[in-house]
Amino acid sequence: MKHRIALLADVHGNVSALKAVVEDSLKEGVTDYWFLGDLIMPGPGANDLFEILETIKVGMYVKGNWEDCFLDVLNKRVDFDNATDIYVSRLVQYQCENLNEIYINLIKNLPLHATKQVNDLSISISHNLQNKNYGGDLWPTNNQENFDQLFEHDYDIAIYAHTHHQLLRYSSNDQLIINPGTIGQPFYKWDKLCSDLRAQYAILEIDERGIAEVRFKKISYDVENEIKNAISNKLPYFELYREVLDTGKTHTHDLDLLQKLNDRYNYKEEIINFFEKNFWENKL
Ligand SMILES: [Mn+2]
Incomplete structure (x- = not known):
């Protein structure tokens, strides 16, 4: 039987980009959808993202590091x-104010790693390494031994995401590695490539003979609509979100800039009030 599997990853709250990719995948005659993590944050998408995954019947969803960031805050692992x-x-906090409880519970129960058997092929699916969904181990230019870590078991194919870079390469034993790139937050370190930040995904086709096709796609979406969406939803750190959509640049670890924004909008006070009230009322 022929399977055309859409590999989706790293939406990061970008509903407009996810919608455009799903529309394209429907034209492509995709039969299966696998999602490799990092669905929410920092963009405005919340329930709508999960609802889209429901409509396309996503058959696999593994947990990204941003789902873990979400859970860390719920578990009060925060340095104020x-x-x-x-x-x-x-x-x-924005997600908690918007997300249905069923989706919060769904995040709590996501696996780090999954395997699928498609025809004769065994496939490993993880956000990054199978036991570690964060860190830079699988950056595209890293050494071969880092990538070989994906094959401690005898998988034929390993699929990962997280680096926001589309990639196809092989293990030392010639097993296939695929990264579909990122739907919502593309970036390049090479400036000239940053002028094209279309949404990325991949299609893996497996037929009776084996791997029939691996196709990397880039899909245009309505960036202006996404920015309007962020404004109308009163997205915190809106200016950072607009910048990442326009340039691919993120400031997640830029402490000086974040401190300025935190002070300007009183974010620290806001979250202390929000989480104290909700933990006390047992709502989280
Ligand atoms: Mn990630």
Whole structure:
């Protein structure tokens, strides 16, 4: 039987980009959808993102590091004196104000790693390494031994995401590695490539003979609409979101800039009030 699998990853709250990719995938005659993590934050998408995944019947969803950031805040693992922690916490507050409880529970129960058998092929699916969904181990230019870590078991194919870079390469034993890139937050370190920040995904086609096609796609979407969406939803750190959509540049670890924004908008006070009230009332 022929399977055309859409590999989706790293939406990061960008509903407009996800919608455009799903529309394209429907024209492509995709039969299966797998999602590799980092669905929410820092963009405005909340329930709408999960509802889209429901309409396309996503058959696999593994947990990204941003889903873990979300859970860390719910578990009160927050340093209120760290500007990045305030940034992430304020984005989590936005999600808590918007997300249905069923989706919060869904995030709590996501696996780090999954395997699929498609025809004769065994496939590993993880956000980054199978036991570690964060860090730079699988950056595209890293050494071969880092990538070989994906094959401690005898998978034929390993699929990962997280680096926001589309990639196809092989293990030392010639097993296939695929990264579909990012739907919502593309970036390049090479400036000239940053002029094209279309949404990325990949299609993996497997037929009776084996791997029939690996196709990397880039899909235009309505960036202006996404910015309007962020404004009308009163997205915190809106100016950072607009910048990442326009240029690909993020400031997640820029403590000075985040501190300025935290002070300007009183975000620290806001999250302390929000989380104290909700923890006390047992709502989180
Ligand atoms: Mn990630």
